[in-house]
Amino acid sequence: MSSTGYYVPPTSRWPILGSLAIGLMMAGLGAQLVYGSATLLIVIGALSIIAVMTFWFRDVISESHLGLYDSQMDRSFRWGMGWFIFSEVMFFAAFFGALFYVRMFAIPWLGGEGAKGVSALLWPNFIAEWPLLNPPDTSVPSPEQVFSPWQLPLVNTLLLVTSSITLTISHEALKTGNRSLCRNWLAGTVLLGCCFIFIQGVEYYEAYQHYGITLEAGIFGSTFFILTGFHGVHVIIGTLILIVMLARVMRGHFEDSQHFAFEASCWYWHFVDVVWLGLFIFVYVV
Amino acid sequence: MAPKIPQQSPLQHSDTVATAGGIPQHAAHPTGWRRWVLTTNHKEIGTLYLIFSLTMFFVGGIFALVVRAELFQPGLQLVEPEFFNQMTTMHGLIMVFAAVMPAFTGLANWMIPLQIGAPDMALPRLNNFSFWLLPVSFTLLLSTLLMPGGGPNFGWTFYAPLSTTYAPSSTTFFILALHIAGISSILGAINIIATILNMRAPGMRLMDMPLFVWTWLITAFLLIAVMPVLAGVITMMLMDINFGTSFFDAGGGGDPVLFQHLFWFFGHPEVYIMILPAFGIVSAIIPTFARKPLFGYASMVYATAAIALLSFLVWAHHMFVVGLPLVAELFFMYSTMLIAVPTGVKIFNWVTTLFRGSISFESPMLFALAFVVLFTIGGFSGLMLAISPADFQYHDTYFVVAHFHYVLVPGAIFAIMAGVYYWLPKWTGHYPNETLAKWHFWFSVIGVNLTFFPMHFAGLAGMPRRIPDYALQFADFNFVSSIGAFFFGASQLLFVLVIVLCVRGGKKAPAKAWEGAVDLEWTVPSPAPLHTFETPPVFQSTDK
Numbered sequence: 001m002s003s004t005g006y007y008v009p010p011t012s013r014w015p016i017l018g019s020l021a022i023g024l025m026m027a028g029l030g031a032q033l034v035y036g037s038a039t040l041l042i043v044i045g046a047l048s049i050i051a052v053m054t055f056w057f058r059d060v061i062s063e064s065h066l067g068l069y070d071s072q073m074d075r076s077f078r079w080g081m082g083w084f085i086f087s088e089v090m091f092f093a094a095f096f097g098a099l100f101y102v103r104m105f106a107i108p109w110l111g112g113e114g115a116k117g118v119s120a121l122l123w124p125n126f127i128a129e130w131p132l133l134n135p136p137d138t139s140v141p142s143p144e145q146v147f148s149p150w151q152l153p154l155v156n157t158l159l160l161v162t163s164s165i166t167l168t169i170s171h172e173a174l175k176t177g178n179r180s181l182c183r184n185w186l187a188g189t190v191l192l193g194c195c196f197i198f199i200q201g202v203e204y205y206e207a208y209q210h211y212g213i214t215l216e217a218g219i220f221g222s223t224f225f226i227l228t229g230f231h232g233v234h235v236i237i238g239t240l241i242l243i244v245m246l247a248r249v250m251r252g253h254f255e256d257s258q259h260f261a262f263e264a265s266c267w268y269w270h271f272v273d274v275v276w277l278g279l280f281i282f283v284y285v286v
Numbered sequence: 287m288a289p290k291i292p293q294q295s296p297l298q299h300s301d302t303v304a305t306a307g308g309i310p311q312h313a314a315h316p317t318g319w320r321r322w323v324l325t326t327n328h329k330e331i332g333t334l335y336l337i338f339s340l341t342m343f344f345v346g347g348i349f350a351l352v353v354r355a356e357l358f359q360p361g362l363q364l365v366e367p368e369f370f371n372q373m374t375t376m377h378g379l380i381m382v383f384a385a386v387m388p389a390f391t392g393l394a395n396w397m398i399p400l401q402i403g404a405p406d407m408a409l410p411r412l413n414n415f416s417f418w419l420l421p422v423s424f425t426l427l428l429s430t431l432l433m434p435g436g437g438p439n440f441g442w443t444f445y446a447p448l449s450t451t452y453a454p455s456s457t458t459f460f461i462l463a464l465h466i467a468g469i470s471s472i473l474g475a476i477n478i479i480a481t482i483l484n485m486r487a488p489g490m491r492l493m494d495m496p497l498f499v500w501t502w503l504i505t506a507f508l509l510i511a512v513m514p515v516l517a518g519v520i521t522m523m524l525m526d527i528n529f530g531t532s533f534f535d536a537g538g539g540g541d542p543v544l545f546q547h548l549f550w551f552f553g554h555p556e557v558y559i560m561i562l563p564a565f566g567i568v569s570a571i572i573p574t575f576a577r578k579p580l581f582g583y584a585s586m587v588y589a590t591a592a593i594a595l596l597s598f599l600v601w602a603h604h605m606f607v608v609g610l611p612l613v614a615e616l617f618f619m620y621s622t623m624l625i626a627v628p629t630g631v632k633i634f635n636w637v638t639t640l641f642r643g644s645i646s647f648e649s650p651m652l653f654a655l656a657f658v659v660l661f662t663i664g665g666f667s668g669l670m671l672a673i674s675p676a677d678f679q680y681h682d683t684y685f686v687v688a689h690f691h692y693v694l695v696p697g698a699i700f701a702i703m704a705g706v707y708y709w710l711p712k713w714t715g716h717y718p719n720e721t722l723a724k725w726h727f728w729f730s731v732i733g734v735n736l737t738f739f740p741m742h743f744a745g746l747a748g749m750p751r752r753i754p755d756y757a758l759q760f761a762d763f764n765f766v767s768s769i770g771a772f773f774f775g776a777s778q779l780l781f782v783l784v785i786v787l788c789v790r791g792g793k794k795a796p797a798k799a800w801e802g803a804v805d806l807e808w809t810v811p812s813p814a815p816l817h818t819f820e821t822p823p824v825f826q827s828t829d830k
Binding site for chain 2: 005006008009010011012013014015016018019020022023026027029030033034056072075076079080083084086087088089090091092093094095097098101102105106107110114118119122132135136137139140215216218219220221222223225226
């Protein structure tokens, strides 16, 4: 227990403004989806969220620089980030669970297998297969072919695994006080992240243009896009976080022994990497 | 129930700030509305949560009374069936997500730092954010009632395809509102876990913590584990509705039953999220008023953990009639019955704590005792429902409605009321008016049983739930239920009266407001000053 006591911040306007910003964006998103006329509201909401986050983190950084945070506060941040990542794990678990359920139960049953084979009566000509290229209802668009895992997906796997290694080198450099080494490897990590996002974009383009894999293309398209899509969003967020960290390293932020923001970013990046490995295996390979 | 808080030194560490150069915004603690909106103080945020919850309790209650008014007599009486469906749905959603859960979070905010000797929650700004997301979320949710096509009308469990293919267009807003509420719950739970694991007074081991803290630690874990799954499943709904995906559409190779699996993987831990903190409150109150230490402290902790772990393995008992493979019927039947064991441990411990105690019957104790008896009734009807072949008869009847209202109303809500009466002296510095509180208690007990006991019979005789009309033979049961519901609803106004009177004045309470109370919160003055335990107390373990 430190001698100065635990720092309880004074009143702050960011929580309430952040809530209102989220409300604004969600209302806009809903209005856009239902009534198709609220792009402006979404943009204002999203910009407000970014602004609030910027100001909120600015407060945290300045408090940290003022030396208000002790080791106990550091542990609070660690628990907070750790449990946040656990919640993210469970978020992806829902989508993986859906994929496994569909592949192991729903489709075989539709094909007439097992105790629930009665659902095969709905579409007698349906043949159970995975990847599902012929959805039961013929009015549902069907994918023409699926990606070979050993082309772009493998490249992406190598990119992300490499990026985890480069990030670790950068972190080790920070810990030993070698700032330029830290900066360079971090910049390299950001670059690898950007390459991943670009290749994922190419893959999506290919999916829509040449493979017939779309959101509407039955359960294969649904699970493919929700898993890779949410993962892609997380890579984008992770890359933005790393860019912020890069800017902070270049401004001389962090200490050799005290740099939890950087460490938390590393945790997040490794988490995104591990999710990709799950995706690579279960969405692309098997 | 705003506590009367003496104006104190606004800053935790004005010394530190002064020596470090100071941040300009470190001004005096603001007054008026700014004090409540911008606060980072766990007591003020706790109060906000509790006021929000009480407000929503009445909103959800009014929706329930619309349902009961319609069901007062057979035949379509007052409202359109479409509106009736919106009322059953909104009643469930509001009570679960806006009344019961925020009430427990509010109690956690107020009491956990006091019970573990912490100066505040671990992440105070995040705490305020968690709260303010709730009014935003439920404004959005309630606004769906005014949208073209009406609000959500598919029941609080929003099964696909009712909630996707056949849903009103406002469903998208319902999904987004629920996302905001989910963010609030996850952030709140992260804060509570960090507080409990990191902010305990020196010397307080995990097994020294009061049970309310223990049950909340486990509840917070459940919240972080399952709220993201809810976020996932409603996102899939959003995609099915707006982007043409086939998650819950068999025509595209998906499965509507997948929705139910995902929903109940969230939903069953969710019902324990609503009852575990109640166990903690009752475990504080019964020893206090029996003037005996809690019997079997360690077994209470292990039983809570066991219930939480089992809650991940029982979800499909909500789906016995959907067409599960036989092995799944059997597995989920036995795993569900297994939950009766740790729950039985708890009931046994409470009863044994009472055994040969010097019991007095103040209002918190009355609610806690009613909890033990009436929650047990709900537990037993749950055990009946767990039996898969029997459930084929009970499923989707009023028997299910009776079951979960017994565990939620005289279970969760009575425990919340018990906690409010127990801790009001600490919050306000005054005892609640005991006479009025006892009237409130007896009216509530009678109202609850009048409302929900006849539902057992109506359900066993085959009356389906969520239908605005019913066959003539159910008329008497429904007549009694409706009278009971209005009686119960009206008697909750007494609750508000007691709280308002207590905030404004009443018999002064000392620091240790109850003779048999032992936990740390009773060592600080009543009302608790805005800042407590700025210097951590040294905790002496008593080896429970």
